Amino acid sequence: xxxxxxxxxxxxxxxxxxxxxxxxxxxxxxxxxxxxxxxxxxxxxxxxxxxxxxxxxxxxxxxxxxxxxxxxxxxxxxxxxxxxxxxxxxxxxxxxxxxxxxxxxxxxxxxxxxxxxxxxxxxxxxxxxxxxxxxxxxxxxxxxxxxxxxxxxxxxxxxxxxxxxxxxxxxxxxxxxxxxxxxxxxxxxxxxxxxxxxxxxxxxxxxxxxxxxxxxxxxxxxxxxxxxxxxxxxxxxxxxxxxxxxxxxxxxxxxxxxxxxxxxxxxxxxxxxxxxxxxxxxxxxxxxxxxxxxxxxxxxxxxxxxxxxxxxxxxxxxxxxxxxxxxxxxxxxxxxxxxxxxxxxxxxxxxxxxxxxxxxxxxxxxxxxxxxxxxxxxxxxxxxxxx
Numbered sequence: 001x002x003x004x005x006x007x008x009x010x011x012x013x014x015x016x017x018x019x020x021x022x023x024x025x026x027x028x029x030x031x032x033x034x035x036x037x038x039x040x041x042x043x044x045x046x047x048x049x050x051x052x053x054x055x056x057x058x059x060x061x062x063x064x065x066x067x068x069x070x071x072x073x074x075x076x077x078x079x080x081x082x083x084x085x086x087x088x089x090x091x092x093x094x095x096x097x098x099x100x101x102x103x104x105x106x107x108x109x110x111x112x113x114x115x116x117x118x119x120x121x122x123x124x125x126x127x128x129x130x131x132x133x134x135x136x137x138x139x140x141x142x143x144x145x146x147x148x149x150x151x152x153x154x155x156x157x158x159x160x161x162x163x164x165x166x167x168x169x170x171x172x173x174x175x176x177x178x179x180x181x182x183x184x185x186x187x188x189x190x191x192x193x194x195x196x197x198x199x200x201x202x203x204x205x206x207x208x209x210x211x212x213x214x215x216x217x218x219x220x221x222x223x224x225x226x227x228x229x230x231x232x233x234x235x236x237x238x239x240x241x242x243x244x245x246x247x248x249x250x251x252x253x254x255x256x257x258x259x260x261x262x263x264x265x266x267x268x269x270x271x272x273x274x275x276x277x278x279x280x281x282x283x284x285x286x287x288x289x290x291x292x293x294x295x296x297x298x299x300x301x302x303x304x305x306x307x308x309x310x311x312x313x314x315x316x317x318x319x320x321x322x323x324x325x326x327x328x329x330x331x332x333x334x335x336x337x338x339x340x341x342x343x344x345x346x347x348x349x350x351x352x353x354x355x356x357x358x359x360x361x362x363x364x365x366x367x368x369x370x371x372x373x374x375x376x377x378x379x380x381x382x383x384x385x386x387x
Contacts, residue, residue, distance in 0.1 A: 014173045018173070022053045026054070036062075046092060060086060065077075068151045072152070081108050089104060093136050093137065094136055102166040103148055103161070118150055118152075125163040130169050133171040135171055140196075141246060144171060145252060146162055146163055151272075175240040178242070178243065190230075191335055195264055195287055197219050197249045200260050201305070211256065268282030271350075275350065286380060294372075303317060310327045340384055
């Protein structure tokens with residue numbers, strides 16, 4: 001196991017009707033900006049709950065943050081926050097709204113071009129405005145980590161940044177908020193969390209028994225919950241476990257002290273930026289093909305994954321690896337997520353465009369071994385062309 005620092009200051013307020021609790025965690029004299037996405041936050045009553053919890057505090061609302069939060073939109077939020085002398089932010093929504101709020105929090109006090117926050121991946125962030133979150137869509141884990149992804153539409157660029165200054169101070173996790181979600185978003189959330197875990201787990205052995213067992217338990221939980229989540233019934237126990245699993249998938253614990261991959265995400269980000277495919281659906285396209293391409297360097301962990309997550313114990317090493325990858329692919333397909341570019345009417349021309357963008361963004365040595373070059377990324381995408 002590698003040396004590591006583990007730090008996570010986010011307070012979790014978990015359970016039904018916890019939105020009212022934010023009153024205890026925001027200064028009484030705060031000037032609050034509430035950031036949200038579309039009309040669902042208003043239609044479902046969540047915004048009304050937030051307004052009631054804020055009480056007499058001055059509150060400014062900023063809506064319209066996209067499913068892949070756009071730099072251009074977020075800069076308007078920054079301008080509004082500065083003009084209104086806001087000193088606390090509150091994100092109401094899923095990972096995109098929370099990611100966007102993290103960028104706004106970092107950009108408000110930032111001196112210089114805020115785009116450099118993303119091009120420097122957060123290395124130049126030295127302070128941020130405090131903020132909390134009310135999670136309505138479990139998927140990304142952004143409610144309990146210090147990373148965010150933002151898209152700049154004019155550049156077709158989707159870049160990530162991380163900073164210890166953008167941990168949420170608190171996050172409200174109310175499983176009943178998932179009851180009004182469309183099935184597509186629920187399925188995407190399961191897939192997104194699954195791949196988050198895989199990016200930290202299915203790399204190379206690091207002697208990290210605790211992290212491995214946590215990761216395997218989370219993967220097994222998602223496999224078990226997926227059919228029940230897909231049924232769409234408002235079962236509190238199912239949704240509570242689903243919400244908590246997606247948070248643990250990316251709150252830093254299972255990634256502490258272990259090598260991490262993230263090539264699936266980097267390639268997937270380019271697919272989203274170029275072709276506006278749902279983030280989780282790009283991950284379902286890329287991961288099975290990446291595992292096939294990297295099966296030799298990942299062989300030891302693939303065999304561990306096969307046995308501990310999918311209970312595959314019969315056959316030689318190659319057969320067990322084949323079956324584990326096939327089950328992974330079937331898992332995504334069972335959620336309604338295609339694992340091939342052809343399902344989105346994309347062919348070789350899309351591969352050229354994605355590889356060009358990877359090179360433009362410096363993504364030339366991806367993966368835990370840093371051996372996924374643009375040529376390897378091209379082979380991964382070629383494997384993803386069709387069934």
